[in-house]
Amino acid sequence: MHPETHLALHHTRTAELRAAAAAHRLATEARPPRRELRIRLGWTLVEVGLRLAAPTPAVAP
Numbered sequence: 001m002h003p004e005t006h007l008a009l010h011h012t013r014t015a016e017l018r019a020a021a022a023a024h025r026l027a028t029e030a031r032p033p034r035r036e037l038r039i040r041l042g043w044t045l046v047e048v049g050l051r052l053a054a055p056t057p058a059v060a061p
Helices: 003-030 035-053
Strands: none
């Protein structure tokens, strides 16, 4: 392969990779943070754990 052709292919591939990286960066920045969901799930698990750990009340006949 001619050196200039080979170099042109490398430049084209580099431009494609940089464009893909920029698109990925923009997509991840646009995604809303999932912190709120993690907090709600965490407190729900704490509540379930406390219910499981609590002693069962005795049933009166």
